[in-house]
Amino acid sequence: MPPTRNESVPLRIVFAGTPEFSVPCLEACRASGVEVVAVYTQPDRPAGRGRKLTPSPVKQAALTAGIPVEQPETLKSPEARATLEAYRPDLMVVVAYGLILSRKVLAIPSRGCWNVHASLLPRWRGAAPIQRAILAGDTQTGVDLMQMEAGLDTGPVLLERRTPITRDDTGGSLHDRLSLLGADVLAEGLRRTLAGETLHATPQAEHGVVYAHKLEKTEARLDFSRAAIALERQVRAFDPWPVAEGDVAGENVRIWAAQAIDQHHNAAPGKVIAAQRDGIDIACGEGMLRITALQRAGGKRIAAADYLNARPELRSAR
Template sequence: MRIVFAGTPDFAVPALAALIESAHRPVAVLTQPDRGVGRGRRVQFGPVKRLALEAGVEVLQPHSLRSEQARQPLAALAPELLITAAYGLLLPPAVLELPRHGCWNLHASLLPRWRGASPINQAILAGDAETGISLMQMDAGLDTGPVLLQAATEIGAEETAGELHDRLARMAALLMRDGLERLLSASLPEAAPQNPALATHAPLIDKQDARLDWSDDADRLARKVRAYNPWPVAFGDIAGQSCRIFRAGARSDLAGAPGELLRGHGQRDRIIVACGRGALEVFELQAPNRKRVSARDWLNAHPDWI
């Protein structure tokens, strides 16, 4: 089968690798144009492009697929199926209609819950017990197409967005492979329409979303720390010091004025901040222009916090 794969970041790499190593090696890869990174704006290839080039797979990098001219290289490949995973560009109807089997998307949630750009983060923020991967038949909407297959998984009590991202990326590769095997054996179930009444939205994340408001509930703040690790990383002020907070946990047994650094609890290696309800124990943090350290190492350097 002539398959074109579309993806850009790390999340898409396991699925592309699975295709390359299978009997369904893609005829080409679509990925977003190269972008400059860092202060020098040095051009850097994305993870999907790097893997495709290493494997000798043709790479297409259109800025848009809306014009017929931009679609010509893709149409010339005569794809029978297009599979996307975190591609980052909406596919216009002319592209969706191009392959005879249509276009599939691997989405990191159990649709219709968490349609949009940040499903992993939102699932953790909301305190969802589980999430998963949806293999959907794409339509013109944003993650609105009918669902072919799903695979669910529990969210670990201390799992960060980065850790969950990596697990779901591997699950996506397995679900894609299952979908292809079922398609080729004519056993793929009919795509089930999503119930729009159950849909929730996962918007793009802004760095300011990660600011910790100490008047909030400690449980929610602990989820926020997990949801924004590794990016953009939760941050807030503790004892007048701006800090990025990488790992933390809620404490229901302690209380104080929101934002107060709770001292004198018999633990010289703990950083605990009072919240609107309960308190947040900080395990790993970072001051501006300093390295990330444990609470114990921080307190060794800041004895006034004890």
């Protein structure tokens, strides 16, 4: 049963999140002085080679902290809403939860629902804002603390943090940085709210709306007829999932790291132009893609130099 209300606690929060990205935000809530009365997360899913049911990272963190965990398949039923209502939340904090919240659910907490979203809204609403920003060649991204409404990431923005996207950033490195920035902006929002401040809600601009559609494994295939810089972004965005793949002199490999080389050539797209210890240069529609880390079928990630040890014939490529 949900606990009875503790009137001495200034803010009762229900936290909703699922992946590793959400865990720092949960910890920020716990450290802020609020009472996290429950954690909502996705049901345990099969994972690993044995397909064993595995709790989400957020569930594991909640259990370690001794916080009650709820894992409904949906929040649409009257029973699920009744359970949430019984916790009597002042605020619901949602971070990559994975379920759509209806108007009825959004209305349950007395202060509504906050969402931590990994983009500078209204750009990259939706499921995969981190990877889409890299793919598009954006030079800047960030996290927004948003007051939720029924539309998909359409609510007004309360607070924002920005960060540059560098040529070294991958989907993984940017994910980790934005996860910490999200916890930082959430902590500020909670601190200011506990101090009695009402955060100013800024409506999102009507122009500049872009949707970050869910990643598909089919997007991982490199098309060397495209510009090398676009392929470099594809490699970076899809590290660590789904990992770019392409053909290197007749062998299909996963490509973990590569850089675009702005150099003119007359070779057909996909041809190996040069191969040396620092990388394998593949002709592209514009420029060359230098592959520096790759993975053969059934193997592990290796440097280009190690790959060339197994395929020494490529060293004579011209």
